[in-house]
């Protein structure tokens with residue numbers, strides 16, 4: 016698939032990963048080269064980028080956004096805290112990591128990962144699902 | 147009774163003529179979740195209702211179960227934009243409790259990273275502002291300039307966002323002379339680019355969108371206890387760096403001035419940030435010129451140092467990019483914490499949003515919200531309930547439930 | 558070329574060209590922002606993907622309206638553009654005139670607008686009311702400009718008559734008389750709003766109302782909406798280049814007689830018009846607010862178009 | 874005045890239209906990427922033979938990455954690592970190092986265990 020449209024959901028991240036995702040769309044890294052677009056409505060999206068360890072308040076939203084994305088869809092956990100919950104594991108407020116709640120197709124570990132790694136993660140996830 | 151019913155009906159009619167728009171928690175204009183319930187009539191905003199707590203991660207309580215060095219990296223992850231402010235604030239409190247005095251060079255380096263972080267944060271916000279008003283090109287240009295700072299961070303500390311610069315009693319990474327040269331060269335470029343960004347922000351269509359908008363006058367700014375650029379944009383001259391100097395700011399006092407603007411509108415707040423970038427560049431130049439020699443951290447390993455920190459408590463203040471950041475730290479004397487309390491700048495600033503928003507248009511919401519630079523990952527912890535203005539405050543079932551939830555959240 | 562054949566081959570040609578135009582627009586936009594940008598064929602990939610996606614109709618929506626409106630929008634704008642192209646191809650004016658084309662293009666926006674507001678999403682409703690005001694703002698000057706053109710040339714509303722009129726004058730219409738120049742200026746000024754790009758993308762502002770009426774559309778519906786937009790943008794640029802600035806005539810008889818060359822000249826010209834009226838504004842300007850946009854359109858273009866009609870009625 | 878400023882933006886965007894884009898063609902052109910600095914904190918490497926089993930690294934790690942194995946050696950679950958480098962700093966034998974590998978992307982988290 017050559018046009019993965021991305022919806023980004025912050026489920027309690029520290030902003031680190033979020034700004035790196037945005038940075039991946041700026042001229043230096045330019046994810047739009049691969050046809051990626053950052054869209055604002057889950058209805059338009061193919062790829063769900065989740066950052067953050069999934070807080071209790073965001074849990075229902077995560078599920079709802081996931082359901083709103085039309086099939087076929089890909090979920091990518093961006094950052095250490097989305098992939099494994101660390102370092103916020105153990106808190107009562109944290110329900111994550113993401114793969115405990117929705118199926119995840121690729122994990123990008125890093126705190127935060129470099130924009131290049133984010134690009135690689137998105138492309139890898141899309142390739143695994145749409146081949 | 148008849149009278150009462152009729153008032154009920156008019157209230158219902160009011161309800162009917164307005165539209166309630168949820169702004170967030172998942173909204174492309176916000177990179178982080180906050181829920182503003184906004185009532186509009188046509189395009190005009192008549193009421194704002196805020197719900198926070200979407201990214202509440204329980205960091206304070208987590209910190210209370212970890213040792214000091216683990217907590218240091220944990221609180222760095224309160225926020226990815228001003229992580230260094232958080233660690234500095236925390237470390238300062240620890241150093242005060244343990245009477246540890248970092249070397250001069252360490253303090254200067256801390257300040258250096260601090261100011262670089264301010265530049266990065268302000269540029270980030272300027273880009274976001276441009277993005278909110280639909281000026282994608284300016285957003286792209288601004289963020290491209292910001293990449294330079296991130297490169298420097300990566301060179302000096304090894305990571306673009308979470309620098310992990312501070313350690314108890316000093317800093318972890320030294321600045322080589324080659325790096326110092328690079329920082330200097332980059333600063334020159336950033337100064338030039340920021341001037342360009344400034345001129346773009348005075349462009350016609352931009353000006354139309356951000357002038358005389360979201361006005362917060364001096365008295366309101368004082369009353370609502372806003373801090374940082376939001377306060378300085380309303381003419382309030384507060385800056386922790388001048389008022390309670392920390393790190394190396396005492397010696398750098400003469401190298402920068404506090405930027406204030408009188409208008410209190412979105413443009414004023416934006417301009418304050420632009421000029422603060424220039425001030426930060428001045429500070430960085432001064433630091434590079436006067437960087438003392440010496441070691442950057444104590445020789446002992448962190449466990450020894452942690453043991454030296456007795457039971458005690460301290461309050462620490464720093465001027466984060468968004469304003470005053472306050473930490474209350476209480477240690478248990480065994481390398482752990484009894485209590486950690488964080489009061490973040492956005493938390494102080496958020497309350498002013500309602501004042502700014504009411505009476506504006508829907509199109510202004512993202513611009514005004516962005517103008518206080520609300521990054522909420524540190525702030526999300528309370529529920530604010532605003533009832534209709536002009537009526538007595540009623541606690542209905544809904545807000546009661548929310549208050550209960552708030553109590554439960556705090557546990 | 559025979560009119561029937563022209564009309565048959567037009568729709569696929571229009572679809573192809575308008576998507577290519579969109580791709581070029583996106584590429585240039587990216588390059589102006591110092592990035593590489595998507596490949597020119599990106600809109601095709603987008604459409605293929607969107608058509609292969611699941612259809613979702615939100616429960617809050619009134620399903621029938623929500624589902625049919627994108628189809629109507631795409632069909633109507635495709636029809637409008639095909640009429641235009643087949644008129645130019647065949648050299649006759651059997652099917653449709655200027656007013657019909659303009660009407661079909663406007664109708665495609667209206668259809669999308671209705672479909673979006675039927676989604677039950679509050680942002681859709683805001684988008685609807687914004688689009689409504691925008692259409693009132695730009696359609697009126699645009700129509701006045703068209704009428705002024707109709708008066709000024711022969712008088713006729715048929716596209717080919719206008720083209721032939723330009724050929725008989727030996728001058729592009731916009732250069733022929735002050736009134737026509739004003740009409741052309743009005744039309745070009747209205748283009749960004751009609752194409753709904755920054756600074757006039759108010760009805761679908763991403764950071765304010767999350768695409769407005771497009772918010773709930775996904776998959777094939779979104780694809781249809783995209784087609785409708787791309788096609789009507791292309792139709793507008795082609796209309797501007799054929800009606801106001803028919804350049805092939807400047808290159809003499811042989812060019813005029815060769816349909817292939819004159820058509821490709823026309824297309825290149827519409828590409829230029831797209832660059833000037835769509836790509837550049839959306840790159841160098843910030844979004845206006847609805848009130849400001851309204852004021853703008855009721856000031857400059859309206860005055861221009863009205864003075865154009867007055868001038869043309871006195872024969873200038 | 875205002876019009877002039879729009880003109881400036883126009884001039885710059887048009888100019889960049891004819892310049893090379895600043896994009897780093899990572900993944901599309903082999904070998905091109907933003908240079909990695911020396912101090913970059915990437916994925917950990919662990920030299921088991923150098924490790925003396927003091928387990929200090931476990932006590933400093935904020936992410937709970939490191940656990941001890943039966944033979945009193947460290948074992949790392951990189952999917953939990955936040956790349957702070959504190960374990961590298963504390964290790965008395967230099968058994969832990971940070972490599973320059975920054976792309977820790979995986980389909981399966983279990984592949985990220987280092988023993």
Ligand code: SF4
Pocket residue numbers: 028029030031032033066067093094095096097125126127128223226307955
């Ligand atoms: S992985 Fe790290 S940088 Fe990313 S959101 Fe989590 S804590 Fe922040």
Ligand code: SF4
Pocket residue numbers: 202203204205206207208488526527555
């Ligand atoms: S206020 Fe929130 S983030 Fe802070 S400690 Fe309490 S739960 Fe954690």
Ligand code: SF4
Pocket residue numbers: 371489494
């Ligand atoms: S927390 Fe805010 S309201 Fe309370 S005293 Fe401080 S500034 Fe004032």
Ligand code: SF4
Pocket residue numbers: 030224225226227228229232466468490491492520521522523524525
């Ligand atoms: S105000 Fe809070 S969320 Fe915003 S940058 Fe500072 S610490 Fe981060």
Ligand code: SF4
Pocket residue numbers: none
């Ligand atoms: S509970 Fe009382 S003290 Fe605490 S924030 Fe509310 S008013 Fe202030």
Ligand code: SF4
Pocket residue numbers: 556
């Ligand atoms: S209510 Fe008191 S104890 Fe609870 S978080 Fe606020 S200050 Fe702390």
Ligand code: SF4
Pocket residue numbers: 923924925926927928929930931946947963964965966967968969
């Ligand atoms: S600190 Fe070093 S030596 Fe000690 S257990 Fe960890 S890896 Fe081994």
Ligand code: SF4
Pocket residue numbers: 917933934935936937938939953954955956957958959960961
């Ligand atoms: S780098 Fe930090 S998080 Fe990773 S293993 Fe070492 S101490 Fe733990």
